[in-house]
Amino acid sequence: MTDQKRTALYDFHVENGAKMVPFAGYAMPVQYPLGVMKEHLHTRNSAGLFDVSHMGQVALTSSQGLEAAMLALEALVPVSVVGLKADRQRYGIFTNDDGGILDDLMIANTGDHLFLVVNAACKAQDIAHLRANLPDHVTVTEITDRALLALQGPKAEAALARIVPHVTSMRFMDSHRVSVDGAQWWISRSGYTGEDGFEISIPAEISENVASQLVAMDEVELIGLGARDSLRLEAGLCLYGHDIDASTSPVEGNIAWAIQGIRRKGGARAGGFPGAARILAELEKGADKLRVGLLPQGRAPMREGTPLFATAESTDQIGAVTSGGFGPSVAGPIAMGYLPIDFAADGVEIFAELRGKRLPVTVAPMPFRPSTYKR
Amino acid sequence: MKFTEEHEWLRVEDDLVVVGITEHAAAQLGDVVFIELPEEGITVTKDEEVCVIESVKAASDILAPLDGEIVEVNSALVDDPSKVNEDAIGDAWFFKMKIDDLSVLDDFMDEAEYKALVG
Structure with a gap:
């Protein structure tokens, strides 16, 4: 494949023995010589460095000021952007008119403008969506001259503080701009590993x-996309295009927590985003199905697409696994998927069909392993 | 020791054919986390799927390399699938087969031919 894009760290990955694979139009490292299992455990025990430069970095500025940009973005996302304080970031989603999810993203308030990080596979579509739907006073700028790294794990702070001592003062979801040797570092205390x-x-x-x-x-090892996936799965975090997509609503996707009260019915800025009618109704009454954690009772991993049934004999499929595999820190198989609301309660036993056999699965709370964010 | 194009190794012990996967195959799979073995005593035909092997990355099958009977399986692998990454051509054998005619093994690759295949 010669048409794959490369991040600024492509040569660095190859020099470090990465196995490069196509991902969202980029050649990306899926693993390094350490291997997925050890990379995963190293991140949990020490610190892992990820190249996530394929993700989209976007600035939103307004000729009418920051507040105007924040209000404008609220027309596309159901979260409180106006309520986001300077130097803070929060999780958000772009919704469509049917109440489905177009992408999930991070939104930071720099004090001057908004800085967004969007998924690689969706970034062209997201930027087009922003440009088509935001008012003329908002300028959408894709930032293509910056790399994006993630440093994750209990020793990440100690490692990064050797270069940027300021990071010890940051807490979860802070987003700071720090000058280091004349270069601007935009650092957030966040990630997607738990x-x-x-x-x-x-x-x-x-x-x-x-x-x-x-x-x-x-403390630091390079970590590829393979371990990034098992880390986020253990953390119960959804992967766009798999666990949430244009057909699933935020309530169904179990990310209703991302919608602050001020955007819900009765809030000061209730509604006013695509799909509000459906999403506001579901926030009140609940949805018909829900994304849940699934713990296979045996050892067999259950991957995306594995069909789910109410009993060992029933012929009507009730749901499917949307992502699943082996959780190295859990030391067993874990999965997530959608179930009708009647089945979507912790402890309920259902069955998955794997290679022609029905195997018991327990609906389980997420994350599968407690997250260790520094709040 | 003989090798198949499916990256299995075959070795004869006590007139039985012992089957495992090669170090090359184990490295390609990555960290093995789950193994399902066939039942002892079943009769299998060549290229029938007899084992499931899953790594952190993906699931794949092991095919019967020959017609015959599965007479013994290595159940220690079920408890510790990581043996496949640690000792693919030793401790991590999958099953032993009884076949009619051991001379059919001559048709498989020897080590030099297999090494040429995997480069």
């Missing part, structure tokens, strides 16, 4: 130097 850690946007031209400095530290 661990404490940071996402770090830096000028692309210094990314190899920064990654090299971090990997040279005893």
Whole structure:
């Protein structure tokens, strides 16, 4: 494949023995010589460095000021953007007119403008959506000259603080701009592994130097997309295009927590986003189905698409696994999927069909392993 | 030791054919986390799926390399699938087969031919 895009760290990955695979139009490292299992456990026990430069970085500015940009974005997302304080970020979703999810994203208030991080596979569509639907006073700028790294794990703070001492003062979901040796580092205390850690946007031209400095530290290993997936699965975090998509609503997707009260019925800025009629109704009455955690009772991993049934004999499929596999820290198979609301309660036993056999699965709370965010 | 194009190794012990997967196959699979073995005593035909092997990345099958009877399986692998990554051509054998005619093994690749295949 010669048409795959490369991040600024492509050569660095290859030099470090990465196995590169196509992902969302990019050649990305799926694993390094350590392997998925050890990379996963290293992130949980120490610190893992991920290249997530394929994700979209977008600035929203308004000629009418920050508040105007925040209000404008609220027309596309059901979260409180106006309520987001300076130097803070929060999780958000773009919804469609049917109440489905177009993408999930991070929204940061820099004090001057909004900074968004969107999924790689959706970024062209997201940017087009923003440009088509935001008012003329808002300028949408895709930032293409910066790399994005994630440093995750219990030793991430100690490692990053050697280069940027300021990070010890940050708490979960802080988003700070720090000048380091003349370069602007945009750092948030966040990630997608269930661990404490940071996402770090830096000028692309210094990314190899920064990654090299971090990997040279005893605590830090390079981690590929394989372990990124098992880490986020254990953390109960959904993967867009698999666990949530344009056909699932935020209530069905079990991410209703992302919708603050001020955007719900009776709130000061209730509704006013695509699909509000359905989403507001579901927030009050509940949805017909729900994304739940699934713990297979045996050892067999249950992957995306595995059909789910109410009993060992029933012929009517009630749901399907949307992502699943082996959780190295859980030391067993874990999965998530959608079930009718009557089955979507912790402890309910259902059955999955795997290679022609019905195997028992227990509906389980997520995360599968407690998250360790530094709140 | 003989090798199949499906990246299995075959070795004869006490007139039985012992079957496992090669180090190359184990490395390609990555960390193995789940193994399902056939029942002892069943009769299998060549290329029939007899074992399931799953790594952190994906699921794949092991095919019967020959017609014959599965006379013994390595149930220790079920309890500790990581043996496949640690000792693919030793401790991590999958099953032993009884076949009619051991001379059919001559048709499989030897080590030099297999190494040429996997580069």
